[in-house]
Amino acid sequence: MRRALPRAFSTVALRSAELKLGTPADVPKAVQIAALDASDGSLTIRWHDYDQTSTFSSAWLRELGSVETSEGTSGSSDELLPPHVLRVSFDELRDGSAAARWRWIEMLAEHGTTIVEAVPTTVTRSGDAVAGIGSVVPSPARASEGEVVDGVRYVAELLGPMQPNIYGEIFNVISKGEKAENIAYTSLALGPHMDLPYYESPAGVQLLHCLRFDEQVLGGETYVIDAFAVAEAFRRAEPGAFEVLASVPATFIKDHSDRDYPVLMSYQRPHLAVEPLSRRLTGFFWSPEFEGPLRCEALSPSDVEAYYEAYRRLHAAIDRAPKLKFRLRPGEMLVFNNRRMLHGRDSFSLGDGGGRHLRGGYVNIDELSNRYNLLRRAMTGASSGAAVLGNQDWSRVGISLPPRSTPRSTS
Ligand SMILES: O=C(O)CCC(=O)C(=O)O
Numbered sequence: 001m002r003r004a005l006p007r008a009f010s011t012v013a014l015r016s017a018e019l020k021l022g023t024p025a026d027v028p029k030a031v032q033i034a035a036l037d038a039s040d041g042s043l044t045i046r047w048h049d050y051d052q053t054s055t056f057s058s059a060w061l062r063e064l065g066s067v068e069t070s071e072g073t074s075g076s077s078d079e080l081l082p083p084h085v086l087r088v089s090f091d092e093l094r095d096g097s098a099a100a101r102w103r104w105i106e107m108l109a110e111h112g113t114t115i116v117e118a119v120p121t122t123v124t125r126s127g128d129a130v131a132g133i134g135s136v137v138p139s140p141a142r143a144s145e146g147e148v149v150d151g152v153r154y155v156a157e158l159l160g161p162m163q164p165n166i167y168g169e170i171f172n173v174i175s176k177g178e179k180a181e182n183i184a185y186t187s188l189a190l191g192p193h194m195d196l197p198y199y200e201s202p203a204g205v206q207l208l209h210c211l212r213f214d215e216q217v218l219g220g221e222t223y224v225i226d227a228f229a230v231a232e233a234f235r236r237a238e239p240g241a242f243e244v245l246a247s248v249p250a251t252f253i254k255d256h257s258d259r260d261y262p263v264l265m266s267y268q269r270p271h272l273a274v275e276p277l278s279r280r281l282t283g284f285f286w287s288p289e290f291e292g293p294l295r296c297e298a299l300s301p302s303d304v305e306a307y308y309e310a311y312r313r314l315h316a317a318i319d320r321a322p323k324l325k326f327r328l329r330p331g332e333m334l335v336f337n338n339r340r341m342l343h344g345r346d347s348f349s350l351g352d353g354g355g356r357h358l359r360g361g362y363v364n365i366d367e368l369s370n371r372y373n374l375l376r377r378a379m380t381g382a383s384s385g386a387a388v389l390g391n392q393d394w395s396r397v398g399i400s401l402p403p404r405s406t407p408r409s410t411s
């Protein structure tokens, strides 16, 4: 069932926005308005019990009251389209204008996938302040001019600090045969998945920099799928199965103690996270290679059966979903939102003396959210946007920030 949230403003909520000191617990149960005036694009309230007048701009009120439904995101039609991708050159990001950085981050936040072209293997840092937005884009580069850093780190840090993880901050995707700590480090096919699903905070943005992809290598194409679009189409087609996968906790597990950095991590949660009032989708967790048996004691045998039936259906829907596929070329870096897009790869054979080498890393999803919010406000003046971050934020858009200077109070 879908239910729209009320759009009316509660006087209590408006009053709470006026609290300069204190917390929501200090807001009285009932708040009365003595006089209202709506003119000049703003609303002025004289409070009954306070010797105070508050003015709220209509833009601020619109943001406070706006509730976006899932319709209108990609995937609103039953015919799913392949994900969008923005291609941008490394030089444009490095030396370019604020507009280039904003376009890249906006695309990443709103559509989930970008490719940065011609990224060098290592980058020498130089004063990296971007004209006009220097203060909202804290650049690590400015603190360490002249330092030589990995290309993955350089691009990652345009978004925020790298996310440490069990594969190290920067990892190499090379076929290692028997010694592989992960199926990704073989030449086998990888079905659609997210990385680090057994973390409380799975990888946010994933970067995969192609260092080598020889012509004789057969296969090995990388692809992405918009999991949120698939889930919305799945909900329309199979509402019952959707609800099962939004309520039964799956088990995500990584049990590998025989490695340099031993790991035993497990996390239970439903595949689909939904906000309980509107049932809007806020998160998608899917990584079949890292899923273990259901473990919830509260489940009955029929719940377990329903889970596996629903699982098979969603698995098939993901399989059918349109993929955006790339045979990455050396220098290209695929940068995508691991919380919203599933990714995978075709199997490959190296051919005669061929090699395939990707270098990867992650940035926490909160860093993308932060950078997107700041740039959006600096570039457009808006304080909420249409990002689908998959970060389990109940506002769906991932952000609902108070505008910079309103409301104003006069005593
Ligand atoms: O080899 C690829 O194209 C992707 C590997 C992968 O899934 C990963 O490193 O997370």
Ligand SMILES: [Fe+2]
Pocket: 184, 193, 194, 195, 343
């Ligand atoms: Fe992966």
